[in-house]
Amino acid sequence: xxxxxxxxxxEAAGVWENSNANQTDLETYIDDDPxxxxxxxxxxxxxxxxxxxxxxxVKFGLSNVSDPxxxxxxxxxxxxxxxxxxxxxxxxxxxxxxxxxxxxIADHTFTPSYSAFDSGVLRLxxxxxxxxxxxxxxxxxxxxIPADPGTGxxxxxIVSQAYFECDDAGAAPSTDNPAFLLFTGM
Numbered sequence: 001x002x003x004x005x006x007x008x009x010x011e012a013a014g015v016w017e018n019s020n021a022n023q024t025d026l027e028t029y030i031d032d033d034p035x036x037x038x039x040x041x042x043x044x045x046x047x048x049x050x051x052x053x054x055x056x057x058v059k060f061g062l063s064n065v066s067d068p069x070x071x072x073x074x075x076x077x078x079x080x081x082x083x084x085x086x087x088x089x090x091x092x093x094x095x096x097x098x099x100x101x102x103x104x105i106a107d108h109t110f111t112p113s114y115s116a117f118d119s120g121v122l123r124l125x126x127x128x129x130x131x132x133x134x135x136x137x138x139x140x141x142x143x144x145i146p147a148d149p150g151t152g153x154x155x156x157x158i159v160s161q162a163y164f165e166c167d168d169a170g171a172a173p174s175t176d177n178p179a180f181l182l183f184t185g186m
Contacts, residue, residue, distance in 0.1 A: 003068070005138055005164040006031040009061035016048045016058040016142075027060050032161045040079055042117050045160040050092060050146040057143040060162065064136045066169035071129035076122040076140060079161035080112035092155045096122045097141035098164060100132050109145065117160055129166075138164055 007027035018029045029044045048056040076098050095109045106128040110120035132138070144157035 001168040002073070002165050003065040003168055004034055005062035005065045005135070005166075006033070007060035007140065007162060008063045011059040011061050011139060012057070014048070014057050016046050016056065019043070019045050019047070026058065030060075030159055030162045034077070034161075034163055034165070040117075040161045042079070042081075042160045045158050047156050047158045048144045049156050050144055053146045055143050055145055056157070057141055059139055059141045062138045062140060062164055065138075065164070065166060067135050068167040069170040070167060071124075071126040072167060074124035074129040074132075074164075074166045076106075076108070076124075076164050077162070078120045078122075078140075078142065078159055079117050080110075080120060081117045081158045081160070082112045082114045083156045083158065092157055093145040094120060094157055094159070095143040095145055096120060096162075097139075097143070098122060098124070098128075099139045099141060100134060101137045101139070103131075103133075105131050112157065117158075135166075140164065 007030055010026040013023045013026055016026060017023055018026055026046050029046050032040045076096050078094065078096050080094050082092050093109050093111050095107055097107045098105045106122055106124050108120065108122035112118060140162050142159060
């Protein structure tokens with residue numbers, strides 16, 4: 001089975017806004033349950049507009065998950081889209097960070113589609129997963145990386161879902177009935 005840590009607080013909003021054009025409760029606009037029905041809702045989202053050639057970052061605290069006691073299957077998934085307002089499609093990118101408090105664990109940059117929402121996935125290596133010291137203090141940082149500054153191109157980075165996933169916590173070995181084998185020579 002899989003555990004999911006979804007945004008439960010906005011740590012820093014920057015200039016990001018929700019689909020209602022304000023900064024209220026941004027985390028609730030991207031916390032869709034990946035096991036829900038439907039698994040995502042693209043009608044509510046957060047958005048930032050690149051028109052100054054500056055990186056625009058938003059940071060989210062995540063709900064807690066239990067330590068899975070392994071380094072396998074640690075992923076950050078972000079569902080994103082882009083729109084543009086000029087004749088040329090700007091080269092907007094979204095960078096995902098997974099942090100443990102203020103310590104960056106891993107990052108991944110992807111270019112969202114301009115025709116439909118699609119997912120960017122950050123797959124943690126074994127060493128990156130092992131660097132997580134507490135599953136109670138994880139954060140997802142999203143940065144809109146702008147198109148080339150000074151070109152006059154602008155675009156919107158739109159994110160409708162973000163979450164961290166890892167395996168369920170493994171059961172601790174039982175010590176109540178230690179098993180042993182006894183062989184005797186005959």
